[in-house]
Amino acid sequence: MKRLLLSTICGLALCGSALAEDVTLRASHQWPGGKGDVRDEMVQLIGKELEKANVGVTLQVFPGESLFKAKDQWGAVTKGQIDMTAFPLDYASGRHPAFSATLMPGLVDSHERAQRLNDSDFMKAIKAEVEEAGAIILSDAWLAGGFVSSTECITSPETAKGQVLRAAGPAFEEMLVGAGSSISSMPSSEIYTGMQQNVLTGANTSSGSLISYRIYELAKCLTAPGDNALWFMYEPILMSKRSFDRLNEEQQKAVMAAGQAAEDYFASEAEKLDGKLVDVYKENGVEVTTMSKENYDAWLRIAKETSYKNFAEKVPNGQKLIDDALAVE
Secondary structure, X not given: OHHHHHHHHXXXXXXXXXXXXXXXXXXXXXXXXXXXXXXXXXXXXXXXXHHHHOOOEEEEEEOOOOOOOHHHHHHHHHHOOOOEEEOOHHHHOOOOHHHHHHHOOOOOOOXXXXXXXXXXXXXXXXXXHHHHHOEEEEEOOEEEEEEEEOOXXXXXXXXXXXXEEEOOOHHHHHHHHHOOOEEOOOOHXXXXXXXXXXXXXXXXXXXXXXXXXXXXXXXXXXXXXXXXXXXXXXXXXXXXXXXXXXXXXXXXXXXXXXXXXHHHHHHHHHHHHHHHHHHHHHHOOOEEEEOOHHHHHHHHHHHHHOHHHHHHHHOOOHHHHHHHHHOOO
């Protein structure tokens, strides 16, 4: 009778989700492995939590772009070529322009506000588009970031004029161009080489990347996040919806619980990362400064005339996304 019941379930095309056997999931990301990068640590933690859950799910982690290049992770996870990734969502804004809002200058100005945004109408719309594309979010993560330069400290918009900079996404690129900078686009994994070969004079990126990619070896000055952090980027842990749907209910619950554990871990480490950034750069002889409120406001004025304006005009529901984000206290 039991075999007959199982056969009936499979005949109803439910066998894959109801009777999933032991599976090995593959996680891929661009960050250095085993070198203290918080995004790699989050993925590794998910693997450890799944092992403890003992539900027949093992996670194999491929760091450092060893499976897919940085920006190719999105296509890979949404198509089910990989099962999981730690991914800066704005990297996919070429296909999904709304994702540029997750790296909009000044839209997030503190770790506390980033936490409050996670359950807002703004992020519900972003997450709905992620799911429609073929992925689900296991862990929310917003990283603060700053500017580095090999020539002079980037504080006011005037200090960026004439510099060749890397920005992580179109919103920051538009703002920097508005300030008189030139842009060379690349993922954060290529900043070091770009500065080494004088393709770049500087860049903005996350505190995590500024440390793990050893950019302090080439920087003259760091503008750390501080109290007026202009740069915050959403870098969640994503899972392929196809992969998730193949798991049975017990396994799905274990994956979601592991994702929550990784998110909680990140929340406890996020601000510490900014402090570590300052310490590492000072230890390596790099000048460290922060942005004043006056300079922050000057940047924001440029952003509202460039990136904010373009986003509202060109992205469907763009103005509503901005309004929903700004409505979060």
